[in-house]
Amino acid sequence: MRYKRLAFVLIIITFGFVGAQNKQLLFGFNDIPQSALINPSTTLKNDLFVGLPLLSHVHATVGSSGASAYDLFADDGRDFSSKLQSLIFRLDSNDFFMFNQQFDIFSGGFSYGKGIEKDRYLSFGMYLETDAIVYHPKDYAVLAYQGNADNIDRIFDLSDLNASGEVVSVLHIGTTKKINNKLTIGARGKIYSSVFNVNSTKNSGSFVTREGQNNFLEHTFNLDLSVRTSGIKSLAEDNNTDFSKDIKTIRKRMLFGGNLGLGIDVGFTYQATDQLMFEGSLQDFGFIRHKKDIESYTLKGNYTFEGINPLFPEVGNGQTAEEYWDEIADNFEDLFEVDSAANKYTTWRPLKLNGALRYAFGKKQNKDCDCLNDDVGYINEVGAQLYAVNRPKRPQFALTAYYYRRVFNGFRVKATYTVDSFSYKNIGLGVSTHFGPVNLYVLADNLLEYQNLAKAQSASLQLGLNFVFGRNK
Amino acid sequence: MLKRKAIYTLLAIMTLMSCVKDVDFDQAENFSLTPVLASSILFTEVEASSFFENDMELESVRDSVANIEIFEDQFVKDNLIKAELVFQATNTIDRTFNLQVDFFNDADELQHTLSFDAIESNSGNPVVTDYTEVFEDDSLDALKLITKMVITLTLYPSSDGSTLNENSSGNISLKSKGIFYFNIDV
Numbered sequence: 001m002r003y004k005r006l007a008f009v010l011i012i013i014t015f016g017f018v019g020a021q022n023k024q025l026l027f028g029f030n031d032i033p034q035s036a037l038i039n040p041s042t043t044l045k046n047d048l049f050v051g052l053p054l055l056s057h058v059h060a061t062v063g064s065s066g067a068s069a070y071d072l073f074a075d076d077g078r079d080f081s082s083k084l085q086s087l088i089f090r091l092d093s094n095d096f097f098m099f100n101q102q103f104d105i106f107s108g109g110f111s112y113g114k115g116i117e118k119d120r121y122l123s124f125g126m127y128l129e130t131d132a133i134v135y136h137p138k139d140y141a142v143l144a145y146q147g148n149a150d151n152i153d154r155i156f157d158l159s160d161l162n163a164s165g166e167v168v169s170v171l172h173i174g175t176t177k178k179i180n181n182k183l184t185i186g187a188r189g190k191i192y193s194s195v196f197n198v199n200s201t202k203n204s205g206s207f208v209t210r211e212g213q214n215n216f217l218e219h220t221f222n223l224d225l226s227v228r229t230s231g232i233k234s235l236a237e238d239n240n241t242d243f244s245k246d247i248k249t250i251r252k253r254m255l256f257g258g259n260l261g262l263g264i265d266v267g268f269t270y271q272a273t274d275q276l277m278f279e280g281s282l283q284d285f286g287f288i289r290h291k292k293d294i295e296s297y298t299l300k301g302n303y304t305f306e307g308i309n310p311l312f313p314e315v316g317n318g319q320t321a322e323e324y325w326d327e328i329a330d331n332f333e334d335l336f337e338v339d340s341a342a343n344k345y346t347t348w349r350p351l352k353l354n355g356a357l358r359y360a361f362g363k364k365q366n367k368d369c370d371c372l373n374d375d376v377g378y379i380n381e382v383g384a385q386l387y388a389v390n391r392p393k394r395p396q397f398a399l400t401a402y403y404y405r406r407v408f409n410g411f412r413v414k415a416t417y418t419v420d421s422f423s424y425k426n427i428g429l430g431v432s433t434h435f436g437p438v439n440l441y442v443l444a445d446n447l448l449e450y451q452n453l454a455k456a457q458s459a460s461l462q463l464g465l466n467f468v469f470g471r472n473k
Numbered sequence: 474m475l476k477r478k479a480i481y482t483l484l485a486i487m488t489l490m491s492c493v494k495d496v497d498f499d500q501a502e503n504f505s506l507t508p509v510l511a512s513s514i515l516f517t518e519v520e521a522s523s524f525f526e527n528d529m530e531l532e533s534v535r536d537s538v539a540n541i542e543i544f545e546d547q548f549v550k551d552n553l554i555k556a557e558l559v560f561q562a563t564n565t566i567d568r569t570f571n572l573q574v575d576f577f578n579d580a581d582e583l584q585h586t587l588s589f590d591a592i593e594s595n596s597g598n599p600v601v602t603d604y605t606e607v608f609e610d611d612s613l614d615a616l617k618l619i620t621k622m623v624i625t626l627t628l629y630p631s632s633d634g635s636t637l638n639e640n641s642s643g644n645i646s647l648k649s650k651g652i653f654y655f656n657i658d659v
Contacts, residue, residue, distance in 0.1 A: 073497060073500060074497075075500075080503065080504050081505065084504065143508070144506055146508055146509065147508030147509040147510045147655070148511055149509035149511035149652055209511060212513065212648075214516050214518070214648070215516035215648045215649070215650070216559070216561070216648050216649070216650040217511060217512070217650050218513065219512070305513060307513035307514055307515055307516040307649065307650075308514065309515070311517040311519075311534075311536045311624055311647075312517065312519065312536050312624075312626065320536060321515070321537065321538050321624070322536070322537055322538055322539055322540075325539075325541075326540065329540065329542075
């Protein structure tokens with residue numbers, strides 16, 4: 001119970017810190033065992049690591065591609081409504097708000113291999129991930145803000161409604177394999193257990209008011225909207241007020257009780273020379289099949305409405321306005337009738353691509369013997385990293401340049417400069433310390449914005465604690 | 474050692490400096506949406522010859538629309554702050570018509586009436602009459618009770634005593650829309 005509360009508090013705290021899902025600081029920071037989660041071909045340089053349960057890796061990130069809290073809530077005397085209005089109109093429907101959170105429930109790993117030289121590494125664990133993305137529903141917002149009266153001929157695009165969210169637990173195991181002196185490959189298998197899923201990413205249709213042929217106005221509705229959910233219906237309908245029961249249900253789902261899926265991460269590391277290396281990985285190539293506790297809602301139909309006609313049965317075609325109206329009312333009712341059904345569906349996890357080019361330099365001089373110490377190797381590294389993630393509307397990209405330094409054995413730092421959807425000047429800093437077997441790390445980005453987080457469009461924080469044995473073997 | 478201290482100091486400063494400044498999240502409390510919705514209502518077109526039936530001129534024609542639920546809707550009751558009903562009559566008949574719309578509540582009690590004349594056309598050229606009824610305050614309250622409307626088109630007697638017959642030319646057409654002003658406190 002105390003663990004749970006602690007974890008909960010940590011999530012809240014990290015959420016409060018408000019980068020992107022991109023883990024540019026962790027990628028390649030191989031002093032931290034969790035870096036193997038980004039590229040499964042990463043051979044960690046230790047014999048064994050055990051993550052402190054619930055605390056080995058906590059990651060939270062919040063981002064908004066087009067706006068910051070400051071844009072809306074600045075205490076600048078401007079009217080809130082007008083600020084909101086200018087924001088609604090400035091952002092387009094590809095702008096988005098996202099949230100991603102991950103934390104390790106447990107994790108561990110060890111090196112193994114035939115012979116004395118253990119050249120393979122096996123790592124495993126389980127983490128809980130929450131991922132949500134909501135695109136700016138621009139046309140809906142404009143319609144709610146202005147109405148249609150001053151927007152004659154404007155086609156309100158109903159595909160602007162695009163959002164998805166999920167909570168999923170991931171059990172994983174991965175290993176590396178050395179192909180030759182230069183190339184190492186790796187793969188990580190994953191079993192996903194979905195706790196909740198909501199998505200509405202395949203909407204289409206439009207609403208438009210035009211000048212009519214026979215009347216002032218003609219309204220055309222073309223609706224094709226749907227929302228799919230899993231894991232929500234039973235909790236919403238059970239009418240119990242006992243939250244601890246719901247927690248139990250959720251816990252069961254985390255341990256294979258939910259909707260299950262499979263996935264794989266693959267990667268390679270190519271040590272071209274002593275100093276130059278390339279690496280690349282694909283993460284979360286996988287799906288979840290939603291079969292249990294599902295409910296889908298659809299709204300589908302076409303209708304054009306010009307008004308009530310004819311009038312006056314004495315002079316018209318005999319149909320009364322009342323009959324005509326009843327017909328219209330029925331048509332509207334049909335049009336806006338939401339059908340619900342329990343349709344099975346499959347969701348794909350957001351596929352991520354990571355790539356890096358790294359160059360190490362500056363051998364450490366040993367002052368005492370004035371010789372090169374091979375064990376320590378190069379103390380500096382610079383490089384470039386690419387990150388891409390597939391999202392409902394289009395992929396998002398981030399490009400990072402970084403500098404890494406072993407300040408001394410127990411203290412390593414990495415500084416990054418990232419350009420992404422959120423910012424052109426995202427500077428991040430990560431620190432990994434080792435005191436005995438204890439590895440403690442903190443990674444944070446968007447540091448320039450820390451003076452006033454309200455102005456930041458994104459921020460991320462990762463921290464964790466591991467016990468690492470046999471380092472620098 | 475010095476280096477370590479420097480880095481920790483830097484981190485500490487960064488943490489202390491991080492904050493959220495110059496923002497006022499309470500602003501969102503006095504926030505409202507003010508959309509203006511436009512909707513088609515009635516339209517019709519009647520030939521002059523249609524007013525001649527059983528060898529007689531029809532004095533008036535009447536129609537009604539019942540089961541109007543939209544104004545009874547709680548959302549509309551709470552958030553509609555003004556409404557305008559906009560009519561346009563186009564007359565090419567050499568007679569003046571009166572259009573009257575009576576609004577009733579569920580108990581068939583009259584809540585509101587509007588009426589206007591669609592002026593005659595002497596030459597057969599279209600004569601356009603625009604009319605707008607604004608619902609505010611008391612009349613808006615009345616509008617929020619209505620579930621039924623009765624539309625009456627009355628033919629004024631001609632000045633020369635002539636009547637419409639099956640050979641009469643011209644027609645009268647009507648267009649209408651409602652403009653609804655909302656103020657939605659979010």
